[in-house]
Amino acid sequence: MPETLTSTDPAPYDALLLLSFGGPEAPEDVVPFLENVTRGRGIPKERLAEVGKHYFLFGGVSPINEQNRELLAALRKDFAGHGLDLPVYWGNRNWAPYLVDALREIARDGHRRVLVLATSAYAGYSGCRQYRENLAEALEQLRGEGLPELRVDKLRHFYNHPGFVGPMADATLAALAELPAEVRDGARLAFTTHSIPLSMAETSGAPDDPARGTPGGAYVAQHLEVARLVAEAVAAATGVADRPWELVFQSRSGAPHIPWLEPDICDHLAALHTAGAPAAVMVPIGFVSDHMEVKYDLDTEARAKAAELGLPVTRAATVGADPRFTAAVRELVLERAAVERGVRVERCALGTLGASHDVCAVACCPNPRAPKPAAAQL
Ligand SMILES: CC1=C(CCC(=O)O)c2cc3nc(cc4[nH]c(cc5[nH]c(cc1n2)c(C)c5CCC(=O)O)c(CCC(=O)O)c4C)C(CCC(=O)O)=C3C
Numbered sequence: 001m002p003e004t005l006t007s008t009d010p011a012p013y014d015a016l017l018l019l020s021f022g023g024p025e026a027p028e029d030v031v032p033f034l035e036n037v038t039r040g041r042g043i044p045k046e047r048l049a050e051v052g053k054h055y056f057l058f059g060g061v062s063p064i065n066e067q068n069r070e071l072l073a074a075l076r077k078d079f080a081g082h083g084l085d086l087p088v089y090w091g092n093r094n095w096a097p098y099l100v101d102a103l104r105e106i107a108r109d110g111h112r113r114v115l116v117l118a119t120s121a122y123a124g125y126s127g128c129r130q131y132r133e134n135l136a137e138a139l140e141q142l143r144g145e146g147l148p149e150l151r152v153d154k155l156r157h158f159y160n161h162p163g164f165v166g167p168m169a170d171a172t173l174a175a176l177a178e179l180p181a182e183v184r185d186g187a188r189l190a191f192t193t194h195s196i197p198l199s200m201a202e203t204s205g206a207p208d209d210p211a212r213g214t215p216g217g218a219y220v221a222q223h224l225e226v227a228r229l230v231a232e233a234v235a236a237a238t239g240v241a242d243r244p245w246e247l248v249f250q251s252r253s254g255a256p257h258i259p260w261l262e263p264d265i266c267d268h269l270a271a272l273h274t275a276g277a278p279a280a281v282m283v284p285i286g287f288v289s290d291h292m293e294v295k296y297d298l299d300t301e302a303r304a305k306a307a308e309l310g311l312p313v314t315r316a317a318t319v320g321a322d323p324r325f326t327a328a329v330r331e332l333v334l335e336r337a338a339v340e341r342g343v344r345v346e347r348c349a350l351g352t353l354g355a356s357h358d359v360c361a362v363a364c365c366p367n368p369r370a371p372k373p374a375a376a377q378l
């Protein structure tokens with residue numbers, strides 16, 4: 001029988017690292033940040049100039065770093081309030097504070113076993129393996145500096161954890177409540193996430209995942225599961241049983257001739273309008289905070305499209321530093337720590353896909369260009 005988690009012992013771990021994307025915090029950061037993001041990725045120049053404009057529209061400041069500072073503070077508070085004695089650090093892939101500096105600090109503080117929380121809930125190259133490649137590269141650099149060896153593990157994908165789905169469902173209800181009463185019950189739910197190349201989607205997930213190789217792969221299957229769970233919770237709370245919903249995509253980059261996941265949110269809003277839908281709620285289940293992809297691509301671009309169509313639209317908040325989410329992180333940390341100590345524990349997961357694996361397989365979510373060393377894998 002698996003044990004229920006009661007221990008607050010984080011052993012064998014002695015640090016948690018919040019690992020995120022990073023974003024510019026001043027106008028002069030924007031171009032070097034975009035260079036960091038797109039190095040060697042074949043993003044057309046015009047697209048980069050366009051995305052640069054989005055950041056300049058917000059004074060060159062992405063909200064993502066401030067949101068991660070809030071999450072960091074909320075995690076520390078949650079841990080302290082529940083007797084979990086585990087220091088929390090923060091580092092980014094693309095902007096300061098950088099991952100390598102966070103890991104160096106961890107090593108200098110005398111910690112050796114590090115658990116990583118990446119700010120992406122789903123399987124996929126960008127949201128999982130790429131972070132593990134970043135970890136391997138940073139560890140290699142620290143090795144070169146003669147620092148003691150760190151061992152890093154990554155927390156499992158948390159998309160179907162109630163601490164992620166619950167806040168998303170409540171946020172969707174709040175966004176529905178912002179719509180005029182007369183269109184509320186007819187409003188459609190447009191679940192949105194980051195578009196990725198179709199080839200990247202189809203190879204997402206573990207090699208033995210039934211969704212692997214199907215159109216959209218585990219990336220889409222996991223998002224559809226969250227969308228379904230949120231839609232069910234919304235139906236139960238509103239009494240509107242047959243409200244249609246769809247999973248759609250946003251923030252496409254890449255060259256036009258390469259297929260990416262579709263439809264785009266803006267095209268979808270136009271299609272909803274044509275089909276006679278009275279209103280829509282955009283639900284950004286693909287993201288954990290209201291960063292630039294939310295503030296620009298949804299709140300600026302998609303809202304402008306909706307206004308042009310005359311379609312009433314609201315947008316659900318992401319989980320951010322919701323106390324249910326920080327509690328979920330604490331539970332996931334304790335779950336993984338117990339597993340590493342050889343204790344079989346109950347793994348919390350909603351829906352039908354089950355709790356995700358702890359350790360990624362070598363063939364999980366392959367790098368679309370060339371294989372690279374990755375940390376935290378079998
Ligand atoms: C799956 C996924 C997530 C979700 C999971 C996760 O969170 O990791 C995500 C998050 C984010 N993406 C972000 C920003 C950007 N993503 C870009 C480009 C790309 N994203 C991709 C995928 C994803 N991206 C891909 C396949 C590309 C093409 C280039 C490549 O193959 O890598 C570009 C380049 C310009 C452009 O948009 O073309 C930018 C500026 C920010 C920061 C926002 C802020 O500043 O607040 C965040 C959180």
Ligand SMILES: [Fe+2]
Binds near residue numbers: 194
């Ligand atoms: Fe992105």
